[in-house]
Amino acid sequence: MRPALLVALAVLACALPWVAGEAVVNWGLLVLLQVVVAQSWNLLAGYGGQVNLGHAAFFGIGALVTRSLWMGGVPVAAALAAGAVAAAVAGLGIGLPSLRLRGPYFAIGTLAMSEILRIVVATTLPEVSALPADLIAGYRLLPRYYLVLALAAVSTGTVWLVARSRFGMGLVAIREDEWVAETVGVDSYRHKLAALLVSAALAGGAGGAFGYYHLSFYPQFAFSPVWTFDAVLMVFLGGIGTVWGPPIGAAFFVLLREALALRLTELHVLVFGAVFVVVVLALPGGLVDLLGVLRRVRGSRPQPA
């Protein structure tokens, strides 16, 4: 991406709350939140080729831990960091056994983990579903918006750095052919595990920001598989294994969904499904390929340093 365009986008994102109404800022926040969710999934699947079907678990753990600490009086930044660490620890728990194996074990393992967590949290911690009145009185959108903006910048920056690093080269080799990656000297287990930890921590951060943003809280929602499937959709829509595809996918996904939901209510899901099929068929590389088609800009695969 051109630096000038990047600066313009950054200025726009920072200035949004000062030039737009609360509804628009709220949309902006939702887009940026999904940028974090999409980028964190993209890091592991798009570069390392590991399909995580339980991304919602990391999001939910981040939300649960951050919110519980914050409501207990811990500053939100510290609570968010704790939420991200808790998600990474969960990533370690599922990754240590399942990433040693090749094949579908990791995908199945993550899916099972997220469903188990969703049910366990919903049945054992019903009291966390609370809407505290004193927090509603003091609610301000601005700090929440900037927090999510910072997370979106951090997650995109992380993917950008990984894409240019030796670590990223190793991940791409694993994605293309794990066995050959090992014959050229890539320690595939450690690469996959490290990518999973970063991915889980970022998803946990996104969940934490969500817990801070969304005052009414139901654990079933934070652990809902929707967070996983939204991530998959956005990443494929925008362009898997690229730096700028997931943000484009997130913006397209959230704004189109909101616009369609306003006009078509329940029918919007049908229209959205059709749009998704068309995009995937017409642009297998995702919407980011449009840039390439239009300007012959190369994708953001790891380039020789």
Place this chain on the structure above:
Amino acid sequence: MSVPVLELRGVEAAYGDAQVLWGVDWRVQPGEVVAVVGPNGAGKSTTLRVVAGLLRPLRGEVWFDGTRIDGLPADAVVERGVALVPEGRRLFAHMTVLENLLLGGYATRARPLRRRTLEEVFHLFPVLGERSGQLAGTLSGGQQQMLAIARALMSRPRLLLLDEPSLGLAPVVVQQVYGVVARIAREGVTVVAVEQNVYPALQHAARGYLMAHGRVVAEGPAETLLRTALVQRSYVGG
């Protein structure tokens, strides 16, 4: 006698419950080109996998340059200077020739030198230099085999393991591939080539092993072995 580059002592290995190697002994001297021939299922490729650290042996020892390497993970074996060219090339087909080569130079030991290694590789395979921006999957079969060898050379190995390098190639291309292998060996890289097809391998090697049913059944100078292999072949009826 000098220390062998590669020595296998009684290597046994299995895939799950099925044992496929039953005490393999190899001794490869520095600078040699050694051919390992034998029918399908003889355990040739499995032995290469054990050497490359991709399969842990049940019993036996693998020595490289005077140190034991059996049980080391594959990436550690690459760091010590062993490179495997897998059967069927297995290139990163959706990546360019250059990207394939740079990934080949991933190892910590090779990485600081990879610009220089790249020049050397392009000198050895001029066609890869000409096509460095082309997707690997669009190269011809011979060029793909050259790229697979070049990718392995990017890790600056002292021992190069070739798994069926002539597979699916026209005879004239096989000659070219082995011509390059001879040049690599002259520069001091020891080469072990595994082939089901006895002729190209034994024609270009000085010495060889004949394997069958997970064991070495004959070894010796290539010409001698070529006759043995022919006898064996008629015996097996292959």
